[in-house]
Amino acid sequence: MQPSITYHGTFQEMRLFKTDDRPLAARMLADRYLATNLKAQHALDVARDAVRSNYAAAEDRALFAEQLIGIVSHDLRNPLAAIKMASQLLGCRDLPAKQAQILGHITQAAERAQRLVADLLDFTLRQVGRSIAVSLKPVDLHNLVGECLGELSLVFPGHTLTHICVGQGKFFADSDRFYQLIGNLVANAMAYGTAEGGVTVSSRFEDQVTIAVHNLGTPIPSELLDNLFEPMIRGSHDNAGLRSVGLGLFIVREIVRAHHGDVKVTSSIEGGTTFTATFPLLR
Missing domain, CATH: 3.30.565.10 (Histidine kinase-like ATPase, C-terminal domain)
Structure with a gap:
């Protein structure tokens, strides 16, 4: 009588769990959002720096324009007015034809210079945002x-x-x-x-x-x-x-x-x- 042999198999139990990937996706989305915000903030900082720089440059131009107005209104207009007045006084005299012609050229040049100075003064005022003043x-x-x-x-x-x-x-x-x-x-x-x-x-x-x-x-x-x-x-x-x-x-x-x-x-x-x-x- 032969002995009976019983084979006992080995059983392994494996369990599978489905994990929820939503938190990971949320973190990735948050990271992208944060990166976008940082980029936008950097662009905003650059824009603000540019605005400050442009504003400072505009202030410098306005200051220069005001200084130019002072020069034009005093240092140029007054001498031109004196030249014009002197030529008018000389024009009242009985002068030889050649001298009268030369005096006419002086008067004409002074008049033209006065017009150019007046135009420059008004243009400068407009450049700094001031309108041309009128008294009606x-x-x-x-x-x-x-x-x-x-x-x-x-x-x-x-x-x-x-x-x-x-x-x-x-x-x-x-x-x-x-x-x-x-x-x-x-x-x-x-x-x-x-x-x-x-x-x-x-x-x-x-x-x-x-x-x-x-x-x-x-x-x-x-x-x-x-x-x-x-x-x-x-x-x-x-x-x-x-x-x-x-x-x-x-x-x-x-x-x-x-x-x-x-x-x-x-x-x-x-x-x-x-x-x-x-x-x-x-x-």
């Missing part, structure tokens, strides 16, 4: 324009200045600013127009108040018309002796706006060039 008072518009043209005829000898008056009405303006406005427009017309054609200035009371300055000559290039009243914009012309730094028309626009008006320009070979400033008519 009742004026006789036709008489004001006529007197201004009388002075300009001395500044531009050999050129014909014609004044056309239409209508009557009430008008409030800053006389000094209007002298500056008309002076800049006439100087521009002299620079771009022909001496033979002359310059015509009209002052009109119709459905609105209008001041127009017209000249014949080479038209303003069409590509410049839209930006002609911006600073440093100049047309091309051959009269180098009358060239300016390109602020005159910008100042004209600012003066017109200060009087609640608008200014436009038209220019063609056939019709010439006309700058027209319009202002509301008082009722």
Whole structure:
């Protein structure tokens, strides 16, 4: 009898557990969010530093502009006024023709320098955020324009200045600013127009108040018309002796706006060039 052999198998029990991966995903999302926030904060810090730097630079420019205003208003205007006064006094004497001609050149140069200084002063004020100041008072518009043209005829000898008056009405303006406005427009017309054609200035009371300055000559290039009243914009012309730094028309626009008006320009070979400033008519 053979012994019985019993085989006992070995059983291993293995249990599988499903873990929840949501906390891990949340941590990864939080890390990405934190990284994004840190990047945004860094960009914000850089932007703030740039703003501070630009603000400091703007303050430096404003300080420089104020210093320039002081120089222009005192150190340049006063000597020019003295030169102009001296030339006027000498002009009262009976001088030989050659001396009278030289004196005329001195007077013309002083007048032009005064206009350039005034334009520079106003441009500097606009650059630091200050508007052009005006003091509005009742004026006789036709008489004001006529007197201004009388002075300009001395500044531009050999050129014909014609004044056309239409209508009557009430008008409030800053006389000094209007002298500056008309002076800049006439100087521009002299620079771009022909001496033979002359310059015509009209002052009109119709459905609105209008001041127009017209000249014949080479038209303003069409590509410049839209930006002609911006600073440093100049047309091309051959009269180098009358060239300016390109602020005159910008100042004209600012003066017109200060009087609640608008200014436009038209220019063609056939019709010439006309700058027209319009202002509301008082009722």
